[in-house]
Amino acid sequence: MKITIPKENVDYEAEILEYIKKKTDGVTITDIAEDTDFSRNTVSKYVSILGLKKKIFSRKVGAYKLYFNAEEISFPKLFTIAYYKGLLSGLKRNFPDSEEIFKEIGRNCYEYIDFSLGPMISKELKGLKVNRLIKIYYEVFGRFYPSYEVAQPLIDISVQNLDENNTRTILKFSNSEFLQTTDDFLLHAYIIAGLIEELWVKEVGRKIKCNVGKVHISEKKEESFYELYLDVDKRKF
Incomplete structure (x- = not known):
């Protein structure tokens, strides 16, 4: 009724x-x-x-x-992405060969971004802190990471390789707003690399080294990708 x-x-x-x-x-x-x-x-x-x-x-x-x-101004997604792309392009043009600086910026971003994780993901992250199987870290990471991605929660992430010592893996990022027909926005990958290093320390309690690896730019957005190499410090386990 x-x-x-x-x-x-x-x-x-x-x-x-x-x-x-x-x-x-x-x-x-x-x-x-x-x-x-x-x-x-x-x-x-x-x-x-x-x-x-x-x-x-x-x-x-x-x-x-x-x-x-007025309490929480929210800009439309397309405007936000366009503004961010312009910023990335300008930074690349004016500060060439400064990738490590932008990784540090990514680390600093962590404390200003309000990450909202669902209860199931939060539970998995807590479980990782007592689990010594590094492979599981990468599997869970691929599922919860899109919650951290700037302006593109639908980005695709796949594990490309895990070495025999289970200390290094290659993560492939595709379907990105920042990799289309140009590398003007590639600094985004370095910012994300720094962010990943920081969030692993803060959320998972494990120290890693994250570096940008292979980058492929295509005229088709779905074919463009970049790879991040993640190296885990086993001594932290």
């Missing part, structure tokens, strides 16, 4: 704010009214209240006035 909440019991301010939070590209008063089934007058009233409380802000875009959540 559908229960209809009386209008007088609706928290309009909270409902409208929650709606705006979910629409990171911005919404108009008409959008809010149509999707919430509130009247335009009601929406206008509470949008004004939220604006005065600085919980939302507005931007004039063409003929429309769009409202955004």
Whole structure:
């Protein structure tokens, strides 16, 4: 049975704010009214209240006035990636042969990125801290790593090789936003290499060395890839 909440019991301010939070590209008063089934007058009233409380802000875009959540500004993915690509390209052009510096930047990134791992992955990571089979580390790592990847959680990772001593493996990264028809954005791989070194220490409790290996650039995004060589310090086990 559908229960209809009386209008007088609706928290309009909270409902409208929650709606705006979910629409990171911005919404108009008409959008809010149509999707919430509130009247335009009601929406206008509470949008004004939220604006005065600085919980939302507005931007004039063409003929429309769009409202955004002020507590946590979230840029559209395509804009974020385009901005990041421009930054990578500029850094590569102005700071050639500085790969190790960008690995260090990757290590520093760790403390500023809010990693949200599911309960199952968190449980596996805790298990790794008492497991001495290095092979298992790589298998679990390939599953949880996409949660850490910048702007591309759908990146593909595969284990290409594990040496006979179980101390080195080669991870192949494909389906990347930053490897298409140019290597202008390759510094991303070095930043990620540094990030991986740091997260292994902090999340897994194991020290590794991560270096960029083979890089293949293709006109087809799905054929481009880069490899990272991971060397585990067995003395830490």
